[in-house]
Amino acid sequence: xxxxxxxxxxxxxxxxxxxxxxxxxxxxxxxxxxxxxxxxxxxxxxxxxxxxxxxxxxxxxxxxxxxxxxxxxxxxxxxxxxxxxxxxxxxxxxxxxxxxxxxxxxxxxxx
Ligand SMILES: Nc1ncnc2c1ncn2[C@@H]1O[C@H](COP(=O)(O)OP(=O)(O)O)[C@@H](O)[C@H]1O
Ligand SMILES: [Mg+2]
Numbered sequence: 001x002x003x004x005x006x007x008x009x010x011x012x013x014x015x016x017x018x019x020x021x022x023x024x025x026x027x028x029x030x031x032x033x034x035x036x037x038x039x040x041x042x043x044x045x046x047x048x049x050x051x052x053x054x055x056x057x058x059x060x061x062x063x064x065x066x067x068x069x070x071x072x073x074x075x076x077x078x079x080x081x082x083x084x085x086x087x088x089x090x091x092x093x094x095x096x097x098x099x100x101x102x103x104x105x106x107x108x109x110x111x
Contacts, residue, residue, distance in 0.1 A: 004029070004030050005029055005070065005071060006028065006029040007068070008027045009067045010067075011025050011026070011051060011066035011068060011076070012063070013051050015059065016060050021061075022044050022051070023065075024066075026066075027048075037049075047061065053089060053090045054078055054080035054084075055090065070086055070088060
């Protein structure tokens, strides 16, 4: 089987020191894989992605348990700007797309 690139291992995420949103969440992404995260509104999909890309801090959220590894290195204590340089970034939801471009062209134009 191909190499595990991203390993989210048993993480816990808390907002504002008290609001427990993720508990015991694990997922792996192997080289060449496309992984979809499905769940009801409020289930914690965005929180999971923000934990991976280091964006929780701006919302007073924190990974308080478990570990996130990329290519074997811990990234859950790294700053977002370090993580983005490793090649992990988030394309935010919302209306920040160009209607007349294809999905691929839109992705290529994200900052
Ligand atoms: N900045 C935040 N502060 C406090 N609670 C939050 C914050 N962001 C999200 N939550 C809560 O975390 C839970 C998961 O939200 P979210 O990750 O946005 O879910 P999804 O993306 O699956 O809809 C929800 O109960 C939401 O209210
Ligand atoms: Mg969401």
